[in-house]
Amino acid sequence: MGDEQVAAPTKQRRISQRGIATRERILEAANRLMFVRGVNATTLDDVREASQTSKSQLYHHFADKQELVRALVKYRGALVLQRERGGLERLRSFSGLVRWRNALVQANSLNNGKYGCGLGSMAVELSDQDEQARSMLLETFAAWEKLISDGLHRMRDSGALRQDADPEKLATGLMAALQGGYLLANAAHNVAPMEVALDMALEHIKSFLSEPSGEPTR
């Protein structure tokens, strides 16, 4: 009867700069810790200590641990996609793919193959445990693969790749090789298997390159 609220005001909470910074600090700490120890093996107390915050802040910014983890999935996904956009957005040639491969290998070799892929390891840990996290990770993988397949499409359009190349499948295969490579490298504490895996995938893509000159073999 009284003043009904039209177009619900959403109870918009004011948010201060300091609050944003704290939230960011928590996420950043969770990101680091859960990268090296895994999600389930990291406690909120670890995060609290590493982020120099207190319990109440954790629960002020995140409803519970699950929410923190989900926020981390989003956070890490954004990081990876941003990084990958840099390396793949202008991909137009096979040598660009090789450079991309080298960058990933070099980054992973800095920790001797340890820890694996920030996205892949979360996918393994969370897929059977948090449906929402799984679906976010799935989307992120899709976006990542799309960065690759878009590049491959450009290569096909420019004639570098043959018409019978399937950019989507090639991208999926490359992503699988990358993730499998991360996994084996992590188990071996050695980046070598990841190199072999990526090289296999690149070799496979190479087999779809147009003949530089001369008529096709068949």
Add this chain to the structure above:
Amino acid sequence: MGDEQVAAPTKQRRISQRGIATRERILEAANRLMFVRGVNATTLDDVREASQTSKSQLYHHFADKQELVRALVKYRGALVLQRERGGLERLRSFSGLVRWRNALVQANSLNNGKYGCGLGSMAVELSDQDEQARSMLLETFAAWEKLISDGLHRMRDSGALRQDADPEKLATGLMAALQGGYLLANAAHNVAPMEVALDMALEHIKSFLSEPSGEPTR
């Protein structure tokens, strides 16, 4: 001074049939539960309940959770290797590889891609957490890859594969594609990415098959 024991009697515990059966029951339950929920997300109470045993039995047969997990790594590794030996021991042709691929895909499609590889998911969860488990998993992966590379060696020796094929690298690439495929299939709850990944790896191996007739292209 007194009666020093020569050649320590090892305090050999008698072990009854019933004891063996209980231990097996525990391992089998842990295997099932940790396969679907993950290792860290499975509690000892879950295992106790699922195996119809009691706390004291768990600790009678395993020193602590870590030991149980390590025993599971061994147990599961033995299962996988046994299964794979069946499919790979007589591998002599490319079509054999295809059959092997189909069997894996079909098995995984029964759960819509969920849960991933029993070995791979443990590798992700444990590699950064239990050095001993990691090294056992590493050995198991090596043995698994060797089953593959042995088959490829046979194919090369028989002339099916060209001399410039590198069985070890091909096996590593195939294993990475498999593991990456499992991972993506798990995230997607769909076996399709695993198929694409395995097909890529098989296609790559195919490119090393000897020309059935006619002279080599180059």
Add this chain to the structure above:
DNA sequence: CACAGCGGGGACCAAATAGTCCAGGAAAAG
């Protein structure tokens, strides 16, 4: 049948860990 030692049930304990609360301080709005 008696005895030794393994196997088992389940209560109990202790530590770790998630989650709550409230008072006080900082920052934005009026």
Add this chain to the structure above:
DNA sequence: CTTTTCCTGGACTATTTGGTCCCCGCTGTG
């Protein structure tokens, strides 16, 4: 400057979970 709302510190609670203990039963052996 005053008021309101947000942000923070940190003590406190509840629950989960790994791990211990004790006592009894079973089983095989002499």
